[in-house]
Amino acid sequence: MNHLGTIELASSRLTLRKFSISDAEMCYRNWTSDEKVARYLRWRPHENVGETARIIENWNDKYTDVTFYQWAIVLKDDPSLGPIGTISVNKYDDCIDMVHLGFCIGSKWWNKGITSEALYLVIQFMFEKVKANRIESWHDPQNIYSGKVMAKCGMKYEGTLKSGDYSNRGIVDACVYAIIANERV
DSSP: OOOOOSOOEEOSSEEEEOOOGGGHHHHIIIIITOHHHHTTSSSOOOSSHHHHHHHHHHHHHHTTSTTOOEEEEEETTOGGGOOOEEEEEEEEETTTTEEEEEEEEOGGGTTSSHHHHHHHHHHHHIIIIIOOSEEEEEEOTTOHHHHHHHHHTTOEEEEEEEEEEEETTEEEEEEEEEEEGGGOO
């Protein structure tokens, strides 16, 4: 793949950009402290803004690595809200040109098409610029809305890995979705 790192992406409503340490307070308010957001994820809701700031500092240290992809999701019409969520490459495999994506967004912004729009932007970027062949993502079967976001972006359900993942709920099944470069519409 042609790794490029976290470069700014944009749509009509969204800017996907690198996080800044100055984002910590808004990230904490918008999603990192939200129990509803973390319910099906691997990380616990942050207890204070300092915890969020430490994570962002860690991401900032990694932005020089072209294989690191961690975007802040920001609304163009209200950038003062700061990041309302994140989308990232959780893992990649250069042998098969595959990236595994993860995403989350503050519950105030659920069901507005924002996550689908961000995912679509990243899928296009990964196929067209990074030259990925396979893009995949997983979700807990109890979190059906993540699967709907994936399907809306052209990802196809490939099956369920029994006890194949873990989250704040413990060991869970994982519904696997993917899209292949030559199969996209």
